[in-house]
Amino acid sequence: MIKSHERSSKLFNKGPSLLSKFLLIFFISIVLMGFDFRFHYLKDIRQATNFLSKPFHVALNFPNTIYTFTTQHFSNQSHLIHENEQLKLDIDRLKADLQRLEFLDQENNQLKNLLEVKNLKKFKTEAVSIIYSRFDPFNQKIIIDGGQNKNFQAGQPVIDALGLVGQISNVFPETSEVTLLIDKKMSVPIQIQRNGLRAITNGNGQNEMISLSYLPNSVDVIQGDILRTSGIDTIYPEGLAVAEIVEINNDPKFPFAKIICKPIASIRNHSHLLVVMPTGNLNNSIPFKNDQKK
Amino acid sequence: MIKKNKLFIISLLIAALLNLIQIKIFNIDLTPDFILLTLIFYFFKSPALVTISLFWFIGLIVDIFMGDLLGQYALTYACCYFLAQYFVSKILLNNKYQKLLYIFLIFLSAQIIMLMINVMHDLYYPGASYFLQSITAVVIWHALSKFKIFKLDH
Numbered sequence: 001m002i003k004s005h006e007r008s009s010k011l012f013n014k015g016p017s018l019l020s021k022f023l024l025i026f027f028i029s030i031v032l033m034g035f036d037f038r039f040h041y042l043k044d045i046r047q048a049t050n051f052l053s054k055p056f057h058v059a060l061n062f063p064n065t066i067y068t069f070t071t072q073h074f075s076n077q078s079h080l081i082h083e084n085e086q087l088k089l090d091i092d093r094l095k096a097d098l099q100r101l102e103f104l105d106q107e108n109n110q111l112k113n114l115l116e117v118k119n120l121k122k123f124k125t126e127a128v129s130i131i132y133s134r135f136d137p138f139n140q141k142i143i144i145d146g147g148q149n150k151n152f153q154a155g156q157p158v159i160d161a162l163g164l165v166g167q168i169s170n171v172f173p174e175t176s177e178v179t180l181l182i183d184k185k186m187s188v189p190i191q192i193q194r195n196g197l198r199a200i201t202n203g204n205g206q207n208e209m210i211s212l213s214y215l216p217n218s219v220d221v222i223q224g225d226i227l228r229t230s231g232i233d234t235i236y237p238e239g240l241a242v243a244e245i246v247e248i249n250n251d252p253k254f255p256f257a258k259i260i261c262k263p264i265a266s267i268r269n270h271s272h273l274l275v276v277m278p279t280g281n282l283n284n285s286i287p288f289k290n291d292q293k294k
Numbered sequence: 295m296i297k298k299n300k301l302f303i304i305s306l307l308i309a310a311l312l313n314l315i316q317i318k319i320f321n322i323d324l325t326p327d328f329i330l331l332t333l334i335f336y337f338f339k340s341p342a343l344v345t346i347s348l349f350w351f352i353g354l355i356v357d358i359f360m361g362d363l364l365g366q367y368a369l370t371y372a373c374c375y376f377l378a379q380y381f382v383s384k385i386l387l388n389n390k391y392q393k394l395l396y397i398f399l400i401f402l403s404a405q406i407i408m409l410m411i412n413v414m415h416d417l418y419y420p421g422a423s424y425f426l427q428s429i430t431a432v433v434i435w436h437a438l439s440k441f442k443i444f445k446l447d448h
Contacts, residue, residue, distance in 0.1 A: 022376040034367035
């Protein structure tokens with residue numbers, strides 16, 4: 001239990017009382033928070049002290065490193081042959097798909113040229129791996145390896161094989177912070193694939209869902225509609241899959257329909273992601289002002 | 295004293311590492327704040343070592359790495375210390391279940407303070423399941439107290 005002799009020694013402490021110490025600390029904390037809310041200097045402090053967190057990253061990745069090392073070392077030949085065959089089959093299948101896709105792409109571009117519509121831009125990607133996700137119930141963020149050393153900038157979209165995952169919000173020398181699609185401060189301009197309706201998604205923050213806001217009750221959406229990035233903001237390339245509508249609640253009591261969507265990308269189940277490299281300058285087009293200067 | 299401090303710093307570093315691992319059941323984040331858990335453990339284990347300013351300072355370091363605003367964890371930890379210290383002599387803590395309840399209340403107050411700070415600066419409520427983290431903290435406390443090195447009683 002509590003050691004009474006140690007506590008009682010504090011009874012005759014000659015320093016300031018606990019309450020006065022607490023009030024002082026309370027006041028200092030409130031002032032710090034107020035100034036940080038106004039001037040956002042925490043971001044700069046974090047930039048300067050980020051190198052201190054590197055041992056943690058190494059320690060966190062240690063079990064993974066050991067696992068990959070041992071599995072690579074001890075994987076037997078038959079397993080490798082089997083995997084190789086499987087991969088060859090996959091490549092053949094994908095090549096066949098690609099031929100069709102190239103043909104369609106070309107045809108599409110020709111048709112767009114005929115209609116004088118701007119062609120879809122191709123984009124380059126950079127593969128990164130996730131180091132950890134930040135412990136904070138109020139923010140949905142993950143840390144990836146690669147930052148200023150890979151020329152990442154705040155604002156770049158992050159995708160996986162299925163669709164959009166989030167956006168880079170802070171870049172450090174060797175790591176970057178990615179705000180996930182489901183974060184409460186994250187908004188993405190989208191277009192519904194079926195009818196081309198444009199809207200904006202908002203993260204919910206608490207469950208792994210996002211919502212469509214400011215659409216009237218009479219809006220033409222059905223369950224299962226696929227949302228894709230519209231490319232209007234010049235940050236997200238056009239046509240990335242974002243989410244699928246799972247629930248529509250158009251209660252006439254409320255002015256807007258409540259539409260819940262499930263992200264298509266498996267946001268939590270990855271170790272590797274792709275960062276879309278920008279074609280232009282992103283400095284003027286960061287959509288959310290999360291950790292940026294307001 | 296130096297040896298004690300070493301152990302304290304190492305346990306805080308381990309807690310910081312554990313904080314980066316998420317405990318999720320049915321998509322609900324149940325990860326308690328391991329750093330606060332460690333601090334409260336030392337609050338009972340060696341009351342002479344930890345003070346309100348130490349709690350505040352460690353909170354400030356946590357803020358630099360994980361906080362949204364500089365000072366939110368610092369304020370939360372300082373409030374926790376104040377509440378824990380203020381009531382420790384006023385409440386009967388005879389058996390371990392009373393103590394578990396006491397720890398639960400400290401964690402709950404920490405979560406409420408954190409929620410208040412977050413609601414004030416960006417009007418966001420993460421849902422009632424957020425408070426389940428206090429329960430996980432108590433469960434982890436109870437589970438660890440079975441081990442000899444974590445025993446507080448002599």
